[in-house]
Amino acid sequence: xxxxxxxxxxxxxxxxxxxxxxxxxxxxxxxxxxxxxxxxxxxxxxxxxxxxxxxxxxxxxxxxxxxxxxxxxxxxxxxxxxxxxxxxxxxxxxxxxxxxxxxxxxxxxxxxxxxxxxxxxxxxxxxxxxxxxxxxxxxxxxxxxxxxxxxxxxxxxxxxxx
Numbered sequence: 219x220x221x222x223x224x225x226x227x228x229x230x231x232x233x234x235x236x237x238x239x240x241x242x243x244x245x246x247x248x249x250x251x252x253x254x255x256x257x258x259x260x261x262x263x264x265x266x267x268x269x270x271x272x273x274x275x276x277x278x279x280x281x282x283x284x285x286x287x288x289x290x291x292x293x294x295x296x297x298x299x300x301x302x303x304x305x306x307x308x309x310x311x312x313x314x315x316x317x318x319x320x321x322x323x324x325x326x327x328x329x330x331x332x333x334x335x336x337x338x339x340x341x342x343x344x345x346x347x348x349x350x351x352x353x354x355x356x357x358x359x360x361x362x363x364x365x366x367x368x369x370x371x372x373x374x375x376x377x378x379x380x
Contacts, residue, residue, distance in 0.1 A: 261353065265305035272298030289374050297367045304363065308356040 276294035279287055 261308055262305060265301060265308060269298045269301040269305065272301060286378060290371065290378075293367065293370055293374060297363070300363050300367075301360070304356055304360050307359065308353060311353055311356055 272294050276291045279291035
């Protein structure tokens with residue numbers, strides 16, 4: 219959970235790497251730029267628009283209907299706030315999707331020094347792992363959240379009828 223909030227720290231460009239360059243210093247190709255913009259427009263914008271729509275619907279329910287409908291309005295307000303949290307989680311997952319993960323490993327080996335002795339040397343190896351991650355975690359979270367909200371809505375409507 220703590221690593222999720224790393225994306226919200228100042229200057230994430232210094233920690234994120236793309237093609238072995240810090241994200242701040244890399245020059246993106248036009249295809250990479252289109253891909254990043256499309257992901258941001260699609261995912262971040264869609265989650266925020268959905269959350270704002272839920273807040274608006276909650277406000278309409280709270281303003282128009284009588285006090286019997288207040289729990290339903292509160293449910294939609296909580297659902298909108300939860301979708302905003304899923305949007306933050308999706309942004310964190312998106313950073314892990316597009317940027318490479320660098321790992322360094324120390325390798326120790328022995329060489330002869332030419333005089334019959336051996337010299338132990340340490341060589342640092344930098345490994346770049348490119349692993350495509352889908353947004354399955356955030357989708358699963360949103361499905362569970364939506365199903366639980368719909369069940370709660372049905373229960374609230376059932377109580378309203380009886």
